[in-house]
Amino acid sequence: MMVGDVAGSGSLKDRAGSRRLGRAAGRAALIALAALAVLPGNGHAASRRGDRELESRLRQHIEILASDEFGGREPGTDGEAATLRYLGKQWFDIGLVSGTNDPGHEWFAPVSLVAREPASSSAQFVRGARGKPIEPAEILVLTSGKRAMVRSAPLLFVGRGDMGELTRNELAGRVAVLLDSASEAVADSELASGDGTGGEGADEGQGATSQRQSALLAMGAAAVLTVLDGERTIEGIEARRLRSGYALSEDSVGGDLEAFISPESMDALLAGTGTTLAGLVAQAGRDDFRPLALDIEATLEATTRARTIHTHNLIGKLPGRHPEAGAVLFLAHWDHFGTCAEAPAEDTVCNGAIDNASGVAALTEIARRLAKGSQLDRDVYFLSTSAEELGLLGAHAFAENPPLPLDQIVAAFNIDSNAIAPRGTPFAIVGRGMTGLDEAIATVAKKEGFRLRDDDEANEYVRRQDGWALLQHDIPAVMVTTAYGEIERIRAFFEGDYHRPSDDATRKLELGGEVEDIKLLTALGRWFADLRRTPQAPGE
Structure with a gap:
């Protein structure tokens, strides 16, 4: 330190005293904040603020991914490049690392379609x-x-x-x-x-x-x-x-x-x-x-x-303390249909706001929440698949050339079209009864204060989502979501805006249920990544 610096900042004794006073003031402020936090209603207020902030981030993701600038996110197009750039940056900034486990193809796993x-x-x-x-x-x-x-x-x-x-x-x-x-x-x-x-x-x-x-x-x-x-x-x-x-x-x-x-x-x-x-x-x-x-x-x-189409799955990872103990997988497909109508129609782009910009948005925010917590025992992988709309092909490609042995995936949670249900809608399991995950899901849902349907009605749609492709490769995969909690709501979507230009960000997005999806899925991620809770794959 130069003499001038010391002279200009007072004596060392004075500065030490100031630091002690500062620390005391800081402790007093923390005590005051803690007291405020336990006042009636403050916990709920903070929770509501957190939900509003989460809704705002979800809406921003959806509006960007479902904008015309992304061209309907068709595989093999400039829309794919824009989508993967956006998601890759989000995941990197959150703190994920590449999950391809392939130095030659970090983050983006090639998928070739014919x-x-x-x-x-x-x-x-x-x-x-x-x-x-x-x-x-x-x-x-x-x-x-x-x-x-x-x-x-x-x-x-x-x-x-x-x-x-x-x-x-x-x-x-x-x-x-x-x-x-x-x-x-x-x-x-x-x-x-x-x-x-x-x-x-x-x-x-x-x-x-x-x-x-x-x-x-x-x-x-x-x-x-x-x-x-x-x-x-x-x-x-x-x-x-x-x-x-x-x-x-x-x-x-x-x-x-x-x-x-x-x-x-x-x-x-x-x-x-x-x-x-x-x-x-x-x-x-x-x-x-x-x-x-x-x-x-x-x-x-x-x-x-x-003709050949070159496209990509995006794979990120949150490293755990014990990667040898297996992994938890979250996935959502990023792709949609691109231009799907012809002139003289005014709107020709299938933007896919609900299907599935909403799912990719939820996937990103689950990653953010898990990355902010303490390091988990197991690795958690985040997969955004291509070509789901073309026959679940990106999910099949992942399973046929996986970054880890498939039998090390203890649980997989697919996320698809979940900006539909309002807050308070019960959860349904798409794939209920087809894996060994149901009991633990019910335990976590009860612990988190969420209602879970105990019927198989949502299985009507089990083959229409990426989880089905993973099930064909013996990966325990389900969807746990409010979107199917009241089945008539998802049926109305399938009969209405689904796979049409009208599924864009100008429509009313119901994000209350999606916020609750993220909360429960985050809790499920922590549960299945915890070796004390799940020491081995369910059903073993």
């Missing part, structure tokens, strides 16, 4: 030994590969496609003719029992039909021809395939061939064979039904165009 689009479709049938070729007016032939073809394959009517009624010898080299209405009925039954089908936005019956098509092809069928005798149409299937033909690039695709035909075209095809579509449907409903060979041969061909 978008496949039908290119050509042709079908020709011959009825009888010397029949004239018939080209139905309403038929669509599709393949997941680049090109697939079958030539002069006989048709075999398999009704509902029940595997117990079929043998490999019967199917080998034949085109299996399947009724779509039966699959729709199965899909309705599965949805009613909480075992829903398909990914987000799946058409009714699509999942059940796809399962039967896959099973028939696996048993040796050359192709599957589905008769659209229910509610689905050729146009609807074609439109769906145009928007949902996505897969991870490493997923192998073969020359599978599937075709769809209208009931009118099927009836025209059957003319002269001694049966009708109505007759086939009646036979399929009989208890003694057996597959029926039709006097028709088919030549089917389809080709596909493909």
Whole structure:
């Protein structure tokens, strides 16, 4: 220290006395503040202030992520780059570190997608030994590969496609003719029992039909021809395939061939064979039904165009004291549909404010809360997935190339579309009964003063969120949220603004329930990261 500095600041003795007086004043101020804190109503006032501040941060995140500047957050676009820059900075500033555990790809784990689009479709049938070729007016032939073809394959009517009624010898080299209405009925039954089908936005019956098509092809069928005798149409299937033909690039695709035909075209095809579509449907409903060979041969061909999309999952981590003891995972998908409408519509961008800027906002604020507390025992990972809207593909990519062994994830909590419910709405578990987490969740909810529904109604939507992809890889994953606490509210969203340009930040955002989601999920994070509370994975 220079002489001038000492002279200008008084003697050392004077300054020491000042410091003692300052410390005494500081202690007095702390005592006064403590006294104020215990006055009636002050704790609640502080809590309300904290909730308002949290709501303000949530609203800011949502408004930024759901702005037109982010272009609807479509994977592989400038909107993705803007989204990941924003989230990456937030997480870094909070104090997270990269969770990819890959020095070559810190923070951003690459996900390669292949978008496949039908290119050509042709079908020709011959009825009888010397029949004239018939080209139905309403038929669509599709393949997941680049090109697939079958030539002069006989048709075999398999009704509902029940595997117990079929043998490999019967199917080998034949085109299996399947009724779509039966699959729709199965899909309705599965949805009613909480075992829903398909990914987000799946058409009714699509999942059940796809399962039967896959099973028939696996048993040796050359192709599957589905008769659209229910509610689905050729146009609807074609439109769906145009928007949902996505897969991870490493997923192998073969020359599978599937075709769809209208009931009118099927009836025209059957003319002269001694049966009708109505007759086939009646036979399929009989208890003694057996597959029926039709006097028709088919030549089917389809080709596909493909393009590669390079996108990313964002993975952050809050290191724990004992990373060898496993980890807790929080996740929310960042992606949406980009431009989803055409002129002359005034609004053409699907901004995805609720789905799922709200979920990513909650994920970020949970990270902030956990980072402010004392260091936890276990690592806590924060995952923001890409391509959820395209079939939960980012979650599958995470599980297929994880930053840690999957069996070390003791609990995973997905967050999706949670700016819906008001404060005080009960919580529901999407995935209730499917993991070993339920008992601990109920304990923590009670401890935190939150109501938790004790039914499985929310499982109606279990397959429509990233947690389902993780469950397929044996990761215990659930959604714990007020958004599904009163099921009619989420149903109204799905029937209204969901996947439309109107889901933007100009609409009223209900953040009261989201604040409570964050509080309970933060408490769950601390519980499952605590080796005293959860010494091993639930269910072990």
